[in-house]
Structure formats: structure tokens, C-alpha cells
Amino acid sequence: MTVSPLVWVLTLLAIVGLLLFDYFFHVRSAHVPTLREAAVWSALYVGIAVLFGLGTLVLGGGDMGSEYFAGYITEKALSVDNLFxxxxxxxxxxxxxxxxxxxLLVGIVVSLIARAGFIFIGSALLNTFSWVFYLFGIALLLTAGNMLKPETEESHQAQNLVVRLSRRLFRTSEEYDSDRLTTVVDGHxxxxxxxxxMVAIGATDLMFALDSIPAIFGLTQNVFVVFTATAFSLLGLRQLFFLLDGLLDRLIYLSxxxxxxLAFIGAKLILHALHENNLPFVNGGDHVEVVEISTGLSLVVILAVLVITIFASLFSTRGRTQTxxxxxxxxxxxxxxxxxxxDPAERERVFQRLLRARDHITELGPKAKQQVWNEEDLMALCREVGEAHAAAHADHEIRPSL
Incomplete structure (x- = not known):
């Protein structure tokens, strides 16, 4: 289905409007969002995305609607993994x-701009060279393999190349100055x-785009659907970060x-590439008669895999312990x-969550406790926080210490 320029303009204006609303009514005034605030706005942004999908389903037809929802769910799931x-x-x-x-909002804007560029470049390549489907498919299979490797916090380095280069080229202060991007230290x-x-988040977003854009092109080649599904998956990501805070570490099987x-979509892309094949060294340059996977089946597989992995993560002893x-x-x-x-309330929230985590490890059975590799160090941290908390409340009623 061809989307008119008017629909493109209205959609872009709506997305920019949501971002501006987010900035002026939530982000401009620095504060720690409450759980209720994060939940309400996360639900609102998901609702907007669903309504847009229903509109796509009604006006664009069943195929276009199912492609949008498959793309939106896939991109949303990938974005949750990125939050970690x-x-x-x-x-x-x-x-x-x-x-x-x-x-986070700056990261979302950078990511949206970068992915828009990748989307139009990817679409031009796919329309010009059908063999690019092979490249996208192989890239997703390799990415899927890399996601199976064990990850630790040390495997994600905030001090990436861009940041190290920035520190060398520009003078950088050691401390923050509220939310300002520059400050004056000793007259400089x-x-x-x-x-x-922000540079680190933006550079990381660029790497994420190299994985997510081929994935959604494996579900649809409609540029409007690809762009809107990607954009609406990013909108509300800031609120989702604070809503899932505390659960991110628990989703141990999400990767x-x-x-x-990604492996499923990669296989789907390669099958499509074989069906559209014109490479002379593959089947003599002729199309290969293979079964292609429908968008409807793709949507079912994506939902089933996500539901299974999320529930397995939330109800596993290992997940609760690692959290x-x-x-x-x-x-x-x-x-x-x-x-x-x-914010005293935020500091108290952190302390109470630490209490619950301490109690969980203390109450573990012998078998489950084997998963705690450095219990003595963790308990020492708890005692240090307990002493700091007691000192801070010396003039008030002291809560049970760690």
C-alpha cells in the first residue's frame, strides 16, 4: 500500500509533538518519576501505539496491520533489552x-534520527539489490549467536571509543553541574x-540500530510500517525504564x-532472498522455490517466544537470586x-529495596544459595549501608538496620 505524503507529514508531526510534550511537561524539570507516574505514561504510550496499529489495520488492511504489530512488538522487546x-x-x-x-530522552531522539536514516538506506538497498536480503539474514543469525554468549556488566563498557576520544579532545569536568552540558571550572x-x-548513549543506539533495522525489514518492507513501528517502540521508552527498574536484572532469559x-527472522529473510534470488552462483541465478513464512505466523512465533522467556525469567529461582x-x-x-x-524518598526507596534483596539472599536454601558467588562481600555492603542509614536517621526513629 502506498502512503500519501499527507499521512507521512501528519505522522511525523504527531511523533515530534509527543517528544516535545515529553520534554516540556516531564523532562525539563529534573525529578525522579514515581512508579505510578511511570506506569501511567508507559500505558498511555503503549495505548497510542496500539491505536495507531488499529488505524493501520482498518485503513491499510490486514497484512499491513499485522506487519505493524509484528514489527512493533519485536522492536519493543529489543528496546527492553537495550535498557539494561x-x-x-x-x-x-x-x-x-x-x-x-x-x-534517556536525548538517547531516544538520537536513536530515532539514526534509525530513520538506516531505514531509508536499507529500503533503497533492498529495492535495488535483492541479494541484500541474504546479508540482512546472515547478520541477524550472527547477532542471535552473539546474544547467546554470557554477558556481564563488565562486557558493556560505558567508556566507549567515542567517549574516550571526547575526553582527549575536550576539557571535561569531574563533577556534574545540575543537568548542564557545560560548566566553568577555575575560569575555564x-x-x-x-x-x-549522552554521547555514550547515542553511540550505543547506533550499534543497536544495526541489529534492529534488519530485524524489522525481515517482517515487512513497507517503509512507512518500518518507520512507525520503530518510532512508537521508542516513544515511552523513558517511562518504561523507570517502570521496569528492578525487573531488568530479573529478565535473565530475555536474551x-x-x-x-532474531534467528527466526534471519531464517525468514534468507528464505525470502532464495525466493527472490538472482545471484548467478545460487541455482544458476534462478529463483528457488521455498516456503515463505507469513507475517501472521511470524507474529504468533514472536509473541509465544516472548511470553515463554518472560515468564520463565520471572518465576525462576535463579532469576530472583541474580536480581x-x-x-x-x-x-x-x-x-x-x-x-x-x-530526593529523600528516592534514597529511602533504594534502601528498602536493598533490605528486600538482603532478606532474599539470607532466606535462600542451601542449593539455591550456591548461586550467590560472593555472599560475604554482598553482606558487607549491606552492613555499610545500614551504618550509613542509621547515622542519617540518628535524630529520628531508627528503622531496622541491615
Missing amino acids: VFLIIMTGFRVPRENQQKV RMLTPMLLV FGLAAI AMAHIRRDATAYLDPEYTE
Whole structure:
């Protein structure tokens, strides 16, 4: 289906309007969003995406509608996996909690611009050279294989090449100056870590785009569907970050599910490439009669894999244990960092979550406790936070210490 220029313009205006609304009404004034605020706005953005999909289904037909929903769900799932890397980057840069919203929004805008460029380049390549389907398919299979490798926080380095280069070329302050991108230190204008973390998020987004764009082209070659599904999956990502905070570490099997989805789409792309084949060294340059996977079946497979991997993660003992370990490390570091937040309620939330994580590890049975590799170090962190918490509440009723 050909989409008119008017529909393109209206869609772009709507997306830009949502981003501006997000900035002026939520991000411009630095604050830590509550769980309720994050839940309400996440639901709203998902609702907008679903309504747009229903409109696509009604006006564009069943094929176009199913392609949109398959693309949207796939991109949304990939974006959730990306949130874990964003969390590591912001932890590595010690971004104050109040300023994390602005970093995420800038990352979303950079990602949207970068992916729009990749989408139009990818579409031009696919329309000109049918063998590009082979490349996209192989790229997704390789990506799926890489996602099966064990990942640790150390495997994601916030100090990437772009950031290291920026530090060498420009003067950079050691401390943040609210949410400003530059500051004056000893009479010299310098960049703040706020700008560097935005560079790190933007550079990471570019790498993510190299995986996600071939994936959605494996589901549809309609540029309008590819762009809108990608854009609406990114909108609301900021709110989703704060809503899923505490669950990201628990989705331990999500990477396996995403690997299976990417491998499935990669196989679908290669089958389509064989069907459209014109390479002289493959079947003499003739098309290969193969079964092609429908968009409807793709949607069912994607949903089934995501549901299975998410439920397996949430209800597994290993998932709960790894979540508790990650919370103790991350929350203890945050609580002991005086610059983490100026919001007492946020500091208390971190402390209470640390309490729950401590209790979980303490109550583990002997078999499950084998998954805790450094229990003594974790408990030492808990005691250090407990002492800091008791000292901070010395003049008030002291809560049960760690």
C-alpha cells in the first residue's frame, strides 16, 4: 500500500509533538518519576501505539496491520533489552537519578534520527539489490549467536571509543553541574559528564540500530510500517525504564528469547532472498522455490517466544537470586553516593529495596544459595549501608538496620 505524503507529514508531526510534550511537561524539570507516574505514561504510550496499529489495520488492511504489530512488538522487546545497557552506562557515569530522564530522552531522539536514516538506506538497498536480503539474514543469525554468549556488566563498557576520544579532545569536568552540558571550572569552560553520557548513549543506539533495522525489514518492507513501528517502540521508552527498574536484572532469559526471534527472522529473510534470488552462483541465478513464512505466523512465533522467556525469567529461582545480587551491588553503590539523588524518598526507596534483596539472599536454601558467588562481600555492603542509614536517621526513629 502506498502512503500519501499527507499521512507521512501528519505522522511525523504527531511523533515530534509527543517528544516535545515529553520534554516540556516531564523532562525539563529534573525529578525522579514515581512508579505510578511511570506506569501511567508507559500505558498511555503503549495505548497510542496500539491505536495507531488499529488505524493501520482498518485503513491499510490486514497484512499491513499485522506487519505493524509484528514489527512493533519485536522492536519493543529489543528496546527492553537495550535498557539494561543504558542502566549500566548511567551507573558507570554516576548520573544523578533526577537527570536520568533527560539522558534517556536525548538517547531516544538520537536513536530515532539514526534509525530513520538506516531505514531509508536499507529500503533503497533492498529495492535495488535483492541479494541484500541474504546479508540482512546472515547478520541477524550472527547477532542471535552473539546474544547467546554470557554477558556481564563488565562486557558493556560505558567508556566507549567515542567517549574516550571526547575526553582527549575536550576539557571535561569531574563533577556534574545540575543537568548542564557545560560548566566553568577555575575560569575555564568545560564539558560536564552529562554531555559525555549522552554521547555514550547515542553511540550505543547506533550499534543497536544495526541489529534492529534488519530485524524489522525481515517482517515487512513497507517503509512507512518500518518507520512507525520503530518510532512508537521508542516513544515511552523513558517511562518504561523507570517502570521496569528492578525487573531488568530479573529478565535473565530475555536474551535467549530475543536470540531465538532474531534467528527466526534471519531464517525468514534468507528464505525470502532464495525466493527472490538472482545471484548467478545460487541455482544458476534462478529463483528457488521455498516456503515463505507469513507475517501472521511470524507474529504468533514472536509473541509465544516472548511470553515463554518472560515468564520463565520471572518465576525462576535463579532469576530472583541474580536480581537480588544485582540490586545489592547497584543500590548499595547508589545509596553510599551522596550525589546519586537529593530526593529523600528516592534514597529511602533504594534502601528498602536493598533490605528486600538482603532478606532474599539470607532466606535462600542451601542449593539455591550456591548461586550467590560472593555472599560475604554482598553482606558487607549491606552492613555499610545500614551504618550509613542509621547515622542519617540518628535524630529520628531508627528503622531496622541491615
